[in-house]
Amino acid sequence: MADQVTLVIIKPDALRRGLAGHILSRLEQLGLEMVGAKVLSVSRALAEEHYRHLRDKPFFEELLQHVQGKLHGVGYVLAFVLSGPEAIRRVREVTGATHPEQADPLSLRGSVGRMTTQGWMENLLHASENEAEARREIALWFRPDELRRPVVPRRSPARR
Numbered sequence: 001m002a003d004q005v006t007l008v009i010i011k012p013d014a015l016r017r018g019l020a021g022h023i024l025s026r027l028e029q030l031g032l033e034m035v036g037a038k039v040l041s042v043s044r045a046l047a048e049e050h051y052r053h054l055r056d057k058p059f060f061e062e063l064l065q066h067v068q069g070k071l072h073g074v075g076y077v078l079a080f081v082l083s084g085p086e087a088i089r090r091v092r093e094v095t096g097a098t099h100p101e102q103a104d105p106l107s108l109r110g111s112v113g114r115m116t117t118q119g120w121m122e123n124l125l126h127a128s129e130n131e132a133e134a135r136r137e138i139a140l141w142f143r144p145d146e147l148r149r150p151v152v153p154r155r156s157p158a159r160r
């Protein structure tokens, strides 16, 4: 099994509900190496760049508010870079499908995620979808000196 790196964000909805420890202990059971970990406030620019693939969706503005903690009154998130065999697939499996009701009932989103009566999706955490996204996201969320070792290859000079 190939080693992979992945970015996990414990979002403000999870922090508001005191679920950070629960989420971390499920992730910890995967036995992955922790390469980076930090708490940070998410700027609008970071949120827009992170979710740029969704910028045309009707829920984009709400998503930006959500990850910035403006819907939950928690102005920060926890971010982790995890590494190990099939890390992307295995973290996504524990995370579960995007919509809490459609997620495997034993996954994090399926067991403790929810839709609120306001219609907000509380799916608790972000987990990178594939290797290209993981590299892009890690470079976006972490400076090289915040990682215990380099995991994102330096960009090679553009070829002409």
Ligand code: UDP
Pocket (backbone or CB within 6 Å): 054, 059, 063, 097, 098, 121, 123, 125, 126, 127, 129
């Ligand atoms: N999202 C939403 N409504 C939707 C789809 C997505 O609010 O119909 C939010 C949700 O917080 C989700 C995030 O947008 O986690 C990113 O969407 P993506 O499709 O990348 O889902 P994920 O990779 O997080 O499962």
Ligand code: MG
Pocket (backbone or CB within 6 Å): 127, 128, 129
């Ligand atoms: Mg995604």
